[in-house]
Amino acid sequence: MSRVGKRPISIPNTVETVVQGSKIVFKNGKNTKELETYGRVQIDLNANELSFKSIDNDPQSRAYWGTYRALANNIVIGMSTGFTKILEINGVGYKAAVAGKILELALGFSHPIKYPIPEGIEISVDKNTITIKGSDKQQIGQIAAEIREFRPPEPYKGKGIKYSDEIIMRKAGKTAKK
Template sequence: MSRIGKKPVPVPRGVTATIEGQSVSAKGPKGMLSIVLNEEVAAEMTDEGIKVSPRDESKRARAMWGLSRTLVSNIVTGVSEGYSRRLEIVGVGYRAQVQGRTLQLALGFSHDVQYPIPEGISIECPKPTEIVVSGIDKQRVGQVAAEIRRYRKPEPYKGKGVRYAGEFIFRKEGKKK
């Protein structure tokens, strides 16, 4: 039995959720998202919220049960609260700034890196060494944050680079004489 799958997804005030066959969509103050569930699971609307259950007791159906429930939960949370990912930039002369729909990163290369901001994602730089990626789709927010981090991953000797806020970087000792 899936412990996560057993719990219904509560639908908060201000969010309307609809289920049409295998498609679950949610509309809230931040926008609208929808997802098509796997054929192995069924979703239904109850008083407690959206309940996801497996169609049979096969191993694959039980595997998709918890996943589908979490995906439904992610779209409901996204349209009501949204998601954000915070990145920190560490290094002398490393900085970021937003210019229109482009994120400009100075990461120690001979040129500045220009990252076009995708639709549905907003990026802010409260400080030159901090980037906040936010949006309603959890997967896209994480993907954009990972793409920005990929330009200059934190290195283990000095810790310079782009890292997630709170990320632990395993530090190595340098050469010894």
């Protein structure tokens, strides 16, 4: 039985939720997000609480039950508070700056890297940290992974771009022959 799917989602007053058949529509001001369940789970909306039920006891149905509950919860959290990922830049001469809707990265290459910032995403740079904010958890994670991919941290000196909570296991360098 799904431990995730069992828990109901409490919906704040700022997020308006409507169930249309197998689709759930979330509205917050001008933002609108839809979650299509394709009839794989049963949806119950009571006052300010959204809950899901599995259609049958099949393992695939129970997987959908937890998955759709988690996706709906991420939409509600994203619309009410938002998500944040923080990246750190380590290395001599490595720097980042935001110019309009473009993130410019100087990471030791012969040219600066220009990353276009997508709509609905806010990126800010403060010294050696890049903060990515938005309402879509999947999109925030994808953007953070793409930026990290430009120069992943290396294990000898720790130079590169890493997540703020990531721990880099350091390796010992070469030792001289005796």
